[in-house]
Amino acid sequence: GWGVHVETEPLNIRLQFIEPYGDKNAQLLFSLDDDWRIMKGLYIGLGVMMVFVIFSFMTRGRRVNARLLRPITEITETAQQMTEKNLSARINVAGTQNELRDLAVVINDMLNRIEAAYNRQKQFVSDASHELRTPIAVIQGYACWLERWGKDNPDVRDEAIAAISTVTQSMKELVENLLFLARHDKKTLSLSYEPFDSNEMLKELIKETELIAKEHH
Numbered sequence: 001g002w003g004v005h006v007e008t009e010p011l012n013i014r015l016q017f018i019e020p021y022g023d024k025n026a027q028l029l030f031s032l033d034d035d036w037r038i039m040k041g042l043y044i045g046l047g048v049m050m051v052f053v054i055f056s057f058m059t060r061g062r063r064v065n066a067r068l069l070r071p072i073t074e075i076t077e078t079a080q081q082m083t084e085k086n087l088s089a090r091i092n093v094a095g096t097q098n099e100l101r102d103l104a105v106v107i108n109d110m111l112n113r114i115e116a117a118y119n120r121q122k123q124f125v126s127d128a129s130h131e132l133r134t135p136i137a138v139i140q141g142y143a144c145w146l147e148r149w150g151k152d153n154p155d156v157r158d159e160a161i162a163a164i165s166t167v168t169q170s171m172k173e174l175v176e177n178l179l180f181l182a183r184h185d186k187k188t189l190s191l192s193y194e195p196f197d198s199n200e201m202l203k204e205l206i207k208e209t210e211l212i213a214k215e216h217h
Contacts, residue, residue: 075107087115128178134208135171139164141211 005016017028078089090108142160150157209216 075104087111087118124182131174131178132171134212135167135174137212138167138208139171141208142167145211 005014146160
């Protein structure tokens, strides 16, 4: 049958075929030198091709990774740029795809909600400051009025004290309402309407305005 014939000195490998012939064996040897040279060339070519494939894969992989990781880099840069004075920064989703695009959209929505909540807080602080400034100015006006004419005029003194007491009570209720809103404002409160006397409101407004802005007519 077929086999391999090896000579050690010098090293030589041949393909061997032995066939019984009578009481002897017929041996055929086929040199593998040419085939070995061909195989060696194939091995060298295969090695060069593998190096080229690995280099090409690494190069393309770097570009693919850069393209895939670009949204993550933009997310990081956007987060670093965001401050209380710059809440309008958003992630560009034009070049993103698949799951990363969905992630960028979700983060942009979250940033929109954060900006809206921050703007509501700023508006709340502004409204609270305005609402508290007016009664304080009224109290100051009545205090000045009491200091100038209330010492010798009991009617002026009693009116000023009553007005200061009323404004103080109103400011106390206002502060309590503002604290309630600050703690429980989750868009679950409903606005209720009730009738009121506009004449009394206008009289009080005119009287307080005369104390606060005397040059206003």
